[in-house]
Amino acid sequence: MSENRQPPRRSDGTRAAILRAARERFAADGYERATIRAIAADANIDPSMVMRYYGNKERLFAAAAEFDLRLPALTGVHPDQASELLVGHFLERWEGDETLMALLRAGVTNPAAAERMREIFAAQLVPVAERLSPDRPQVRAGLVASQILGLALCRYVLRLPPIVAMERADVVAWTAPAVRHYLTGSVTETAEVGLQVAGDAGQVD
Amino acid sequence: MSENRQPPRRSDGTRAAILRAARERFAADGYERATIRAIAADANIDPSMVMRYYGNKERLFAAAAEFDLRLPALTGVHPDQASELLVGHFLERWEGDETLMALLRAGVTNPAAAERMREIFAAQLVPVAERLSPDRPQVRAGLVASQILGLALCRYVLRLPPIVAMERADVVAWTAPAVRHYLTGSVTETAEVGLQVAGDAGQVD
DNA sequence: AGCGTAGGCCAACACCTGTTGACTCCGCCA
DNA sequence: TGGCGGAGTCAACAGGTGTTGGCCTACGCT
Structure with a gap:
């Protein structure tokens, strides 16, 4: 947010093409099977250009896996509607942007990608859960x-x-009902008794 | 179930060691980063032995990823208890056997591993869902x-x-409540009305 | 018009991968 | 005791990987 003062460069098109190809390959193949050579071929440039612009494969992935879930605020929305909106928004986001696919495919075998997913989780999903329930929002967000x-x-x-x-x-x-349960439902503490999902959004003690 | 008529061979120990090492590596690293050389080193033998006994990497994985969830039958069990048992059993199974970790880590980037997961799903989880609800058991099993x-x-x-x-x-x-919802709950068809999770195991129309 | 520099390509490096075939060694059976 | 087959090792292959440095080209400023 502070260093995009650079003037547009002549290579911006190539940079973007590399990033687009990288996202495609990482999404389709995962981290290790997505080779720099294949990405470069997709972007119609030489593999060495990828290195020049992004340093190495790890940093290329970091650049390609920048992602904003664009979750709506959902303040004051009824939990039923909130969970529906959340699930629907997520599916749309997934289908419209391969970055999430790249993150999941890579995150399962690549520690840096997993770390990126934890960051996105903490920075973008937890705040939404916090707005919907003051009780253990991190746990709720994790379950969602x-x-x-x-x-x-x-x-x-x-x-x-x-x-x-x-x-x-x-x-x-x-x-959505399951998500709603996680966002605003309660749990009988150590669960010896038969569990039930409260019929309404009963807050926890 | 028909061809284990072979007498015990002198190499059975080595075969088992290879399989154990393979499961470990596939679980820790995923399919592509788990190398035959590393697996062989873990098993204290030469990489060529892996080829001799399992043909190639794909067949080695197929052998290492043989898995039985050992799900309990759950016939006649109350849905609340059934879902609790299911989740608890699954967590135990996951922590006690790295095969599941190998399957997940590999299944995300390897088509054969994904196919194996679909097989396990269809052969081992769907039948349980069928026993708990006659209504769309495949969908229910998929959600679980x-x-x-x-x-x-x-x-x-x-x-x-x-x-x-x-x-x-x-x-x-x-x-467990979410799993129970999937196993025996109902859904208002196109969901314009506010959803609710029924308090008891109301069967679907 | 001349030139510096950024954009781009080529060829090579060092290494690692799955896989193969030839070789040795040991234990069992005749 | 001889030999036969399975167990195991060694070295190499062909190809693919991330990464590097040198070279050429052409744009854009002065």
């Missing part, structure tokens, strides 16, 4: 992440047939 | 998989701090 990332994993990466076949609206309808 | 794999992803792979910090009992207490 588990459901939402698991959904993306099964639908877009592992491609489990029944999940792939679902309409997006059905996916939202099924998973 | 999304929650359960997402949990494993966040807790064991991405290591999101709030999820890692939770006690296992708390994980079960939080996620």
Whole structure:
């Protein structure tokens, strides 16, 4: 936010092409199988240009995996609607931008990519959970992440047939209640008693 | 189940050592970063032995990724208890056997590994869902998989701090209601109305 | 018009990968 | 005791990887 004072350079087009190709390859192949040579070929330039502009593969990935979830604020929204909006927004974001796919595919085997996912989680999802419940928002955000990332994993990466076949609206309808439970529901402490999902958004003690 | 008529061979120990080392490496590094040389070194043998006994890397992985979830039948169990048992059993299974970690780490970038996960899903999880609800059991099983794999992803792979910090009992207490919703809950069809998670195991129309 | 410099390409490096084939060694059976 | 087959080792292959440095070219300023 402070160093984009540089004037537009002649190579900006190439830089962008590299970044676009990198995101595509990282998304399709993961970190190790996405080679600099393949990325350079996609961008129609020489592999050495990638090195010149991004230093090394790790920094190229860091640049390609910059991501903003653009989550809505959701302050004052009813939890039911909030969780629906959240799931729907996430699916849209996933399908419209391959950065998330790149992050997941790479994050499973590359520590830096995993760290980036933790950063995005902490900086972008936790605040939303905080706005919806003052009680253990990090845990709530983590549970939401588990459901939402698991959904993306099964639908877009592992491609489990029944999940792939679902309409997006059905996916939202099924998973939103679970997300709502995580965002605003309560839990009987050590769970010996039969659990239940409270019928309304009962806050926790 | 039909061709283990072979007598015990002198090399069985080595074969087992290779398989153990392979599981470890695939679990820790994923498919591409787990090299045959590293696996052989762990097993204290020459890389060519791996080839002799398993043909190639792909078949080695197939052998190492054989897995049985050993899910309990859960027939006639109350849905609340069933989902708790399911989540608890899965966490235990995950922590006690690195095969699942290998499958997830590899399945994200390797098509054969992803296919193996789909097989395990269809052969081992769907039947359980079928026993708990006759209504769209594949979809229900898929949703359960999304929650359960997402949990494993966040807790064991991405290591999101709030999820890692939770006690296992708390994980079960939080996620079991969502799993129960997937296994026996209903969904208002296109979800314009506010959703709710039914308080009891109301079957679907 | 001349020139500095940034953009771009080429060829090579050192290393690592899966995989192969020839070789040695040991234990078992005739 | 001889030999036969399986267990295991060694060295090499062909190809692919990230990365480097030198070279050429052409734009844009003066």
